[in-house]
Amino acid sequence: MAFYEWTPLETASKIRNKEIGVRELLEATLAHAVKVDNEIGAFLRFENEYALKKADEVQAKIDRGEQVGTLAGVPFGLKDNICSKGMETCCASKILGGFYPPYDATVMKKLDEADVIMIGKTNMDEFAMGSTTETSYYKATKNPWGLDCVPGGSSGGSAAAVASREVPFSIGSDTGGSIRQPASYCGVTGLKPTYGAVSRFGLIAYGSSLDQIGPIATTARDCAEIFEMICGYDEMDSTSMPMEIKVLDQIDDGVKGLKIGIPRSYFGEGLDPQVRDAVLKAAEVFEKSGAEVEEFDLSMLDYAVPAYYIIASAEASSNLSRFDGVKYGFRSESAEGLRDIYLKTRTEGFGSEVKKRIMLGAFALSSGYYDAYYNKALQVKALIKKAFDDAFAKYDMILGPVAPTTAPKLGESLKDPLAMYLSDIYTVSANLAGLPGLALPCGFSREKMPIGMQLLAKAFDEGKLLRAGVLYQRETAFHEKMPAVIGEVGEE
Amino acid sequence: MIITDEIIEYVSSLARLDLNAEEKIKIKGEIEKIIDYMDILNTLDTADVEPMSHVLPAVNVFREDEVVPSYPRDEILKNAPDSDEGAFRVPKTVE
Numbered sequence A: 001m002a003f004y005e006w007t008p009l010e011t012a013s014k015i016r017n018k019e020i021g022v023r024e025l026l027e028a029t030l031a032h033a034v035k036v037d038n039e040i041g042a043f044l045r046f047e048n049e050y051a052l053k054k055a056d057e058v059q060a061k062i063d064r065g066e067q068v069g070t071l072a073g074v075p076f077g078l079k080d081n082i083c084s085k086g087m088e089t090c091c092a093s094k095i096l097g098g099f100y101p102p103y104d105a106t107v108m109k110k111l112d113e114a115d116v117i118m119i120g121k122t123n124m125d126e127f128a129m130g131s132t133t134e135t136s137y138y139k140a141t142k143n144p145w146g147l148d149c150v151p152g153g154s155s156g157g158s159a160a161a162v163a164s165r166e167v168p169f170s171i172g173s174d175t176g177g178s179i180r181q182p183a184s185y186c187g188v189t190g191l192k193p194t195y196g197a198v199s200r201f202g203l204i205a206y207g208s209s210l211d212q213i214g215p216i217a218t219t220a221r222d223c224a225e226i227f228e229m230i231c232g233y234d235e236m237d238s239t240s241m242p243m244e245i246k247v248l249d250q251i252d253d254g255v256k257g258l259k260i261g262i263p264r265s266y267f268g269e270g271l272d273p274q275v276r277d278a279v280l281k282a283a284e285v286f287e288k289s290g291a292e293v294e295e296f297d298l299s300m301l302d303y304a305v306p307a308y309y310i311i312a313s314a315e316a317s318s319n320l321s322r323f324d325g326v327k328y329g330f331r332s333e334s335a336e337g338l339r340d341i342y343l344k345t346r347t348e349g350f351g352s353e354v355k356k357r358i359m360l361g362a363f364a365l366s367s368g369y370y371d372a373y374y375n376k377a378l379q380v381k382a383l384i385k386k387a388f389d390d391a392f393a394k395y396d397m398i399l400g401p402v403a404p405t406t407a408p409k410l411g412e413s414l415k416d417p418l419a420m421y422l423s424d425i426y427t428v429s430a431n432l433a434g435l436p437g438l439a440l441p442c443g444f445s446r447e448k449m450p451i452g453m454q455l456l457a458k459a460f461d462e463g464k465l466l467r468a469g470v471l472y473q474r475e476t477a478f479h480e481k482m483p484a485v486i487g488e489v490g491e492e
Numbered sequence B: 001m002i003i004t005d006e007i008i009e010y011v012s013s014l015a016r017l018d019l020n021a022e023e024k025i026k027i028k029g030e031i032e033k034i035i036d037y038m039d040i041l042n043t044l045d046t047a048d049v050e051p052m053s054h055v056l057p058a059v060n061v062f063r064e065d066e067v068v069p070s071y072p073r074d075e076i077l078k079n080a081p082d083s084d085e086g087a088f089r090v091p092k093t094v095e
Helices: A008-016 A022-040 A050-063 A108-115 A156-163 A178-186 A220-230 A273-288 A303-322 A338-349 A352-365 A372-392 A417-422 A428-432 A462-475 A484-490 B005-014 B021-043 B073-078
Strands: A045-048 A075-077 A117-124 A170-174 A189-192 A212-217 A259-263 A292-296 A397-401 A437-443 A450-457
Touching: A008 A022, A008 A220, A022 A045, A022 A050, A022 A075, A022 A117, A022 A156, A022 A484, A045 A156, A050 A117, A075 A156, A108 A117, A108 A220, A117 A156, A156 A170, A156 A178, A156 A212, A170 A189, A170 A220, A178 A189, A178 A437, A178 A450, A189 A220, A189 A462, A212 A220, A220 A437, A220 A462, A259 A273, A259 A372, A273 A292, A273 A397, A273 A437, A273 A450, A273 A462, A273 A484, A303 A352, A303 A372, A303 A417, A303 A428, A303 B021, A352 A372, A352 B005, A372 A397, A372 A428, A372 B021, A397 A462, A417 B021, A437 A462, A450 A462, B005 B021
Parallel strands: A075 A117, A075 A170, A259 A292, A259 A397
Antiparallel strands: A045 A117, A170 A212, A189 A212, A189 A437, A397 A450, A437 A450
C-alpha cells in the first residue's frame, strides 16, 4: 500500500511507531500532491516552507517523547476561506488577493497545536458562492473520477484533494452543502457539523447564520477524530456553543435500535434513478445491521432552496461590504476619490456570481422588499426547523441523497444558475435548521462517477451520524475505491 | 415580479457596484428568474409565524471591558493597498 493510501489515523500511527519520519512522509506527500495536482488543480498554493518547518518541530517533539496529538504529523489541506497566519488566504477571489492574515482561524490553531501539518490552501468557489468550484477567480478544479466533470463546490478543492489522495484529509466549510456535495461528487466522506459546534473565528464569512467548518476524509472514523479535535466553545465566536461534544466514545456502537427515517419527498421527481437506487441500497445495509428504517413525510422541501438563497444572499451582501479597497487586498488603480474606490474596486474585484448574490441580497434587504423576501424567508426557516424537530421526535436520523445527480460536466452548471441552485435541494435545509449532516460514498454510476448519501440528525447528534458512518464503511467498500488518475500520474 | 431598470440601479448603488450595461442586462435577467422562483414562498401562510434569526438558543455574551494587546499594527497595515504613518490611506474626502 502506498503512503498516500493511508488514512489520517493510519498515517499517524505509522509516524508514532517510527515506521516513517514526519519529514520523510511530508516530502513524499508534497512531491505526490504536486504531481497529481497538475491534473486536478485542487490546491491554490502549497506552503512547503511552513510545512517542512512544522514537520521538523513535530518530529522533534516525538523524538523527545513528548505528548503529541492523535493525528501528529498528518498533512492536510485548508480551504482558502479559512485564515492561516502569514499565509495567503483569499477565498479564491481577486478582491482579497494578497491577503496575509495576521492570525490563525481557531480551527487552524487547534490543528496546529495538535501537531497536524497544513500543506496548502485548497481551491473553492469565490467566497464559497457556487456549487462547482468554477467561480474561483484562479482556476477550475477537476473531479478526480472524471477529469471533464466538476468536483462540486464550494469546497471542491478540499474534496478533490482527498479523493485524489493528495492529502489524507482536508478542512472545508458548508453554508448550503459546500462540504457534503463535493464530498459526494468526489466519493469521499464529509461532515457538516451542527451550527455552533465548531468555531467560525477566522472563517471569512459568507452567510454567518449558516456557515460551519468541517472535515473531509476518506472515512467516517477519521472525520470523527478530526471533528473532536476542532469542535468546542471559543470565546472568539460567540455563536459557538459552550458545551462538550464527544463522538469517539460511541463510534463503534453501530446502529442497532436506531430509527432511520426516509423522507418520501426526497425520492421524487428530479432525482437520478441511479442515485435513488444506491441510497435505498444503503438503507438496506442499515436495516440488516439492526436499525429500524421507515419512510415518512417530511414537509417543506420545496421551500428550502428559495428561503436559503434569500437568507444566504442577504447575509452575504452585508458581510461582503467590508471589501472596499481600503483595508486589504485589491484596490482599483483607476479610481479617483473615496466613493470611486469603493465602486471600482468592488466592480473590478468581485466575480459575476458574487456580484449577483450581493445584488440579490441587497434587494431582499431593501426597504419595500424586506418584508416580502427577507422576513418571509426567516418565517419559512422557522417552519423548516419545526418540520425537522417533528421528524427528530420520531427518528434518530434521516437518510437521503446528497445531490440529485452525480457530478455534472465542467462548464454546464453556470449556464443555468437557477438549475444549479435547485441542485442544492437536499443539503440547504440542514444549514437553515442548524443540523449536522454526514455525506458518505454509497455507490457508482454507470459512468463510474461516485454517488453519495446523506445522514442528518438533530443538533449536536454528530455521534450518531458518525457511528452510522463507521458501521456502513465496515459493511461496504465504496470509500476505499480510488480514481485511476492517481495511478496514471504515479507511473509517469 | 418584474425587476425594472430602476430597481437594478437602486440596488447596485446600495451594493456599491458600478455594473456596465451588459452586466446589468445579464444580472437583471437572472435576478428576475430567481425572484420569480422565490415567489413560491408566498404560497405559504406565515401570518402567525415568528421570523427566526437564530436556530439555537443564542444569548448575548458579555465580558469585562479590559484592555488587551491587539494584532501588531504594521502586520495589519501590510495588507492595506495604501497606508501612511500607521493608518490606512484613502483619497481626500473633505475639501
